[in-house]
Amino acid sequence: MKILVINAGSSSLKYQLIDMTDEKVLAKxxxxxxxxxxxxxxxxxxxGKKIERKTQMLNHxxxxxxxxxxxxxxxxxxxxxxxxxxxxxxxxxxxxxxxDKSVLINNDVINKIKELSPLAPLHNPAHIQGIEAxxxxxxxxxxxxxVFDTAFHQTMPEKAFMYAVPYKYYExxxxxxxxxxxxxxxxxTDKMADLMGRKKEELKLITxxxxxxxxxTAVKNGKVIDTTMGLTPLGGFMMGTRSGSLxxxxxxxxxxxxxxxxxxxxxxxxxxxxxxxxxxxxSDDRDVSAAEADGNLRAHLAHEMLYYQIAQYIGSYYVALxxxxxxxxxxxxxxxxxxxxxxxxxxxxxxxxxxxxxxxAKAMRGVTGTLSAPDSKVRxxxxxxxxxxxxxxxxxxxxETL
Numbered sequence: 001m002k003i004l005v006i007n008a009g010s011s012s013l014k015y016q017l018i019d020m021t022d023e024k025v026l027a028k029x030x031x032x033x034x035x036x037x038x039x040x041x042x043x044x045x046x047x048g049k050k051i052e053r054k055t056q057m058l059n060h061x062x063x064x065x066x067x068x069x070x071x072x073x074x075x076x077x078x079x080x081x082x083x084x085x086x087x088x089x090x091x092x093x094x095x096x097x098x099x100d101k102s103v104l105i106n107n108d109v110i111n112k113i114k115e116l117s118p119l120a121p122l123h124n125p126a127h128i129q130g131i132e133a134x135x136x137x138x139x140x141x142x143x144x145x146x147v148f149d150t151a152f153h154q155t156m157p158e159k160a161f162m163y164a165v166p167y168k169y170y171e172x173x174x175x176x177x178x179x180x181x182x183x184x185x186x187x188x189t190d191k192m193a194d195l196m197g198r199k200k201e202e203l204k205l206i207t208x209x210x211x212x213x214x215x216x217t218a219v220k221n222g223k224v225i226d227t228t229m230g231l232t233p234l235g236g237f238m239m240g241t242r243s244g245s246l247x248x249x250x251x252x253x254x255x256x257x258x259x260x261x262x263x264x265x266x267x268x269x270x271x272x273x274x275x276x277x278x279x280x281x282x283s284d285d286r287d288v289s290a291a292e293a294d295g296n297l298r299a300h301l302a303h304e305m306l307y308y309q310i311a312q313y314i315g316s317y318y319v320a321l322x323x324x325x326x327x328x329x330x331x332x333x334x335x336x337x338x339x340x341x342x343x344x345x346x347x348x349x350x351x352x353x354x355x356x357x358x359x360x361a362k363a364m365r366g367v368t369g370t371l372s373a374p375d376s377k378v379r380x381x382x383x384x385x386x387x388x389x390x391x392x393x394x395x396x397x398x399x400e401t402l
Contacts, residue, residue, distance in 0.1 A: 001399070002026065002084050003392040004071075007091040008130025010122060011035055013063045017071060017078055017085070018392045025388075027071060027078035031063040041066045045076045060126075060133035068137055088134055088144045089395030091183065091387065092127045093233075094120035095148030096174060102151065102394040104402075105131060105144040113146070119174065119231065143402060145395040152182030155223035163231075177235070179227035181209045181331075183387040185217040188328045191383050193222075195370075196326060204321040206314055209385065210340065211332035212240035212283060216310065218317035226320055228313055234270055237309035238302075240283035243273035244309065278302040285333055285340075307340060311347035318351055324378050327353070329371070330385040336364040341371060345380060352377025 001021065007014040013031040018024065029043025039057035044050055053070075057063045071077055071085075079085070090105075096116045103109055110128065117124040127146075134144060161177040162170065169175040185207045192207075193200035200222040207217045215236055217227040228236030230245070238244040246269075255265050276283040279302040281291045291299035318324045327348075329341055338361050345355040354376035363371060363382050372380035 001086045001396055002079065003395050004085050004088045005091075005388045005391045005395075006088060006130055006134065007388075008060060008126050008133075010126040013060065013067070013130065015067050016388045016392075018388070020392060020396045023389065023392070029067070029070060031057055031066055033057075034060060034063050039063075041070060043070050043076070046078065051076065060129040061136050064130075064133045064137040082138060085138065085142060087395050087399045088138065088142060089391040090127060090131055090134075090144060090146045091149070091391055092146045093123035093149045093180065094178065095146075095150045096178065097154065097176075099146075099148050099151050100154035102145055102147040102391075102398060104398055105146055109146060119178070143399050145391075145398050147183055147391045147394050149180045149182045150178045152186040153177075153179030153217070153224045153227050156226060160226040175231060177227070177230040179215065179217070179224070180229045180233045181213070181215045181217075182224075183390045184209045184330060184385040185215075185219070185224070185227070187385055187387060187390045188330050188383045189219050189222065192326050192328050192381055195381060195383075196379065198325075203325045204323055205326050205328065206317050206321070206324055207328045207330070208310065208314070208334055209331045210310070210329065210334035210337075213242065214239045214331070214333070216313045216317065218321050220321050226317060237313060238274045238278070238306055240285070241271045241274050241276050243269045243277070275302045275306065278305060285337060289337075289339070303339075303343075307343040308347070310340075310344045314344070314348060315351070324351070326379040326381060328381050328383050330383050335368070335382060335384055338362075338364060341380075341382075345371075348378075353380060355380065 003018050003020055005016045005018060011034045015029055016025055017027040019026050029041060031041045033039045034057045040052050040054045042052045055066050057066060068082060071079055072082060092113055094116045098112050113124055113128055131144060163175060188207050189200055189205055192205055193203055205219040207219060209215050213233055215227055215229045218225050234242050236244050251265060275288050279288050279299040281288050281299050288299045288302055292303060333340055341360055342355060342357060345353050354373040355371055356373045360371050363369060368382045368384050371382050
């Protein structure tokens with residue numbers, strides 16, 4: 001069974017073709033700048049060669065046509081015919097409280113994803129475009145499945161997901177914490193349990209997905225009890241360009257002083273804050289690290305704030321869980337920033353966390369493993385996340401029941 005995994009953004013489309021017989025990735029690539037003149041598709045050939053092709057992609061349908069052509073390309077294609085694609089799995093950011101698991105796509109599911117668009121205006125409409133374009137290109141007979149970023153977090157209790165604002169806003173608009181990166185948190189939770197040789201139902205884990213967008217999740221007995229992101233992916237600790245959670249009065253104070261509209265404020269908090277806003281250098285941690293090494297004090301401050309905030313959340317989740325068996329670092333920074341892991345774990349020494357600093361220093365660029373020292377009271381692990389594999393596995397499981 002070959003599954004095509006799709007992650008459609010507003011102007012981009014990432015894909016992987018996975019053979020579920022041995023879970024081997026047969027093809028992967030991405031379409032960029034959809035809707036603009038400079039649109040192109042980039043992909044790897046079976047022998048690892050990187051290729052970019054400029055092609056007209058005015059919409060997602062044309063992007064899928066480009067993906068189709070690449071998959072069955074006589075020279076570089078991974079398959080001979082589209083009929084080899086058994087099913088298609090889509091990532092969808094916001095499933096609200098409607099979905100606590102992955103589902104087969106039908107009209108009702110599509111309508112609900114559309115209904116939730118105000119909660120994820122940059123993502124859900126793009127996902128719908130991707131689903132509809134996929135149907136046009138591959139035909140309605142190929143089953144499609146959606147896997148929601150929010151689904152894993154639906155086990156949170158009310159005391160964790162509710163906000164202390166008038167209850168009517170929850171009833172009228174669904175204002176509550178939803179959480180994101182659920183597919184990643186779910187993958188590393190399962191992987192950590194396997195590595196520890198224990199059932200996830202008997203573990204207390206804290207999973208840290210740290211990238212340009214970041215979140216931390218508390219998982220007790222295999223179920224989420226709390227997570228850092230909230231109504232939107234802006235909540236939690238500071239990120240590449242996002243502020244993370246703030247005193248709400250900071251927002252109204254700045255709006256009043258600068259005479260800003262809600263949209264202008266949203267842009268500041270989502271795209272001009274975080275590492276970029278504090279350092280004044282970049283949203284890319286590599287640039288911030290280089291500036292810090294050159295003595296840039298604001299770059300140093302940005303990092304100090306980030307490490308402190310991550311440690312704060314881990315500490316609070318340690319309390320919420322009533323202890324912790326394991327901490328996982330994953331995603332771009334989590335997998336490739338030894339300094340971040342070391343500084344965060346230094347704060348956690350009071351919890352009995354002890355890092356193997358020698359291994360931690362070389363654990364990046366695909367090197368994974370146990371970061372904690374043998375005498376650490378809490379196991380700390382570096383796991384490379386694989387959201388696409390979760391989507392493929394869920395798609396396979398659902399299609400096999402048809």
